[in-house]
Amino acid sequence: MPEPLPSTRKRRGRLLRFGAALVVLCAVAGYLVVQYVTGGTDGPSCRVVSGRSGGPSYEFTPEQAVNAATITAVGTGRGLPERAVTIALATALQESGLRNISHGDRDSLGLFQQRPSQGWGTPEEILDPTYAAGEFYKHLVKVRGYQDLPLTVAAQRVQRSGYPEAYAKHEPDAGLLAAALTGTSAATLTCDGRQETGRAARATGPDAVRSALVRDFGRDALETTAAEVGGKAAPSPAPTAADGRTVTLPVREDIGAGARRSLTERGWQLAHWAVANSSALRIQRVSYAGRQWTAGSTDSEWRAAGGRGDTSAVRILTAR
Template identity: 75%
Template sequence: MPEPSPTSSKRRGRLFRFGAAFVVLSAVAGYLVVQYVTGGTAGPGCRVVSGDDDGAVYEFTPEQAVNAATISAVGTDRGLPERAVTIALATALQESGLRNIEHGDRDSLGLFQQRPSQGWGTEKQIMDPTYAAGIFYEHLVKVSGYTKLPLTVAAQRVQRSGYPEAYAKHEPDATLLAAALTGRAAATLTCEGRPAAAATAGPDAVRTALVRDFGRDALQEAGAEVSGSGGGSGTKAASTPAPGVTAESSGRTVTVPVPSATGDSAGRSSEERGWQLAHWAVANSSALHIARVAYAGREWTAGSTDSQWRTTGARSDGGAERAAADSVRIVTAQ
């Protein structure tokens, strides 16, 4: 049997080295793509499924979940319809990937890539998600008949983008998110809920975040009295803990009352309000160290293998479930 030539051995060695280098470069490129898409946010993800049993699913990061929940809360706090929230979410998905980024084209910033030089606010204001969402909605409601327009047309009349057709591709995902985060589609949003390294913990952090996103008026409807002033272009009440959002004797539970009548100009029901609050808590679970959320006879628990909403011990006559629908219970990990 002939001995392999030195030339053949060298060629095989070069091919092996080239192949190994290609694998390493591919892995690095894949990592960089993931970091770009997620904004460098490592850790567990979130998931929203269709409430219509059509198999539609959207998966996203905890950072994106927090921002999406804020955008939805700001919209519903203004009494705007679900369509407005869908348009806002699709716009933010296109402009920033639902990340509150500090860079963009020219002086564009934040979730919606708004420009200080074009009158959208100061840099500090634009980098505040509640302000950014509020000022977006202020412009959106000035668009005549925006709820009847194609999404990409309505978004473009606010944004004046160089790529006006780009918003359309995000409509399916934004529709799923809006249905969950406005509370119309019950028990459809879940997260793994493992705390982020720099997460803010405890009931006080949950109260502060509730006031930040839902504002003074929304909490007062639930029987809370919140000090501080709100109003203005997307501004919220001062982040003072709301007396009506009470911590129970365990020291880790925040109970948020759900009003029997929302008084919502968009016609949302009390149950929808409850599911909005419950989904908001799950979306913020990694950021706020939330371990468990319960509402209307269903419960989500952080770190479970399937992150599903499970049925709790409601009686066969529905009594326990009706009682549970009066409030959303948020239990923190510490």
Template identity: 70%
Template structure:
């Protein structure tokens, strides 16, 4: 009876993609009406997987492969059970050399080791997603990854920052993270993007791994706002590919940080996020990024650019 109950639970999770009421939504930037709804728990894990991938210099296609794999293996939830000794987001097995149980249950580690294996697959970006994922996972049901490709592609476009203002969450406060407020946001930024990412932006990071206020990552509005700078675009003195790519990379980085903050809004009690003249505020999943009518963040002719994250505490 216990085995039947567990099997039934796993079937439900497999069909629904993770359980829980959707609190987040991502839409296509192409205007084709495509969208995907998912839970705040899934949003946090998806944002971590993406941050680890871009931190390793992996392309958007690699992120989509990783997200589709995690959607299939765990419903994008960091679960403590699975087939035999499988664990975590990617259902990796300690007995198969993926790491210790503690390591595998760390989403950043699990994502990192997945990308490490994916990078060894020749021409993985040119392969069908199912084939690339299977080369890493060695699953008994390799065709199952295909059904998650469209959702994973939408998530990857938003969470890498290529598709601007396409991800929203309801922002209802969660209980997953004990340390909330600006300190919790800084700690989570270090967790997902690493110490180097914040140090490059001018942040000071303590030995404990949490970022501390500095002229670049500052606390404002009675200590409720974290401002994270984004690298300034290279002035366009021509139309060469290098200049255009430099501009695009800066903007993508900004939107990645902004969407990351929205994805973590429930866990970190984030109330507002603003970037590039657009602002998200905690509310319904159908809410949109509204225009602030300002070009002070990401507009033409500005000297600096930053993502502003306002917490509820």
């Protein structure tokens, strides 16, 4: 059999090099997709489960958890029902992967990929998750009968996306998140509580927890109710125990303009909010209604804490 001509060998060599380069490019692209979805190299470290035994679950990152908690707090703060929160979370999952990104198609920005050129606000406003969520809800409530519409239809009437059907695939996960973060599903959201380091690290301690609560829930979350510390009535805002690390957050029945929520639902919303923010704010323990979550514990489960199950306050222990 005759030897291949030199030109043939060169052509084969080029094809092999091209193939190898293509494989490397695909690997890099796959890595970037994973980074986009999970938000980091360590992968998800939070988990939400169904309130019923054997139900579905969803894993996500601490960054996604913080943003989901903010979106939920803004919605319930406006007295909106759980369905509105589900629609908002599914939209943000599709548009940004629940990440507050500073880029997108044309001038799209933030959690909902809102566009300054389309009147959604300035770039600085849109990159504020609280503002962005508020703008989404402001448009959603103008959609007639949005609670009864298919999620894709309701989201599309706000977003005007080129891919309206894409929202549907996120509805199950958004529903789990909404149930936990509105407090209707108790003790269902956990994180491992790994502390953020480097550039991602933020201010920590009781003052940081209080600032974050005001950011998401408004000042009413701290100032509308007094609490008991050491057997004596303490004035608002939410007090810090003598150890200088525990924030005792009073729980009041939450009655919004369009939705009535029970005392325990409000309490579980605040408790799950604290767990969702545990990495960013270095929260080590959250206690509510006779259950306790501890950062770094096995499976980060909510465990029985003993006692009578006080539902009047959420207690948050921060790192020093």
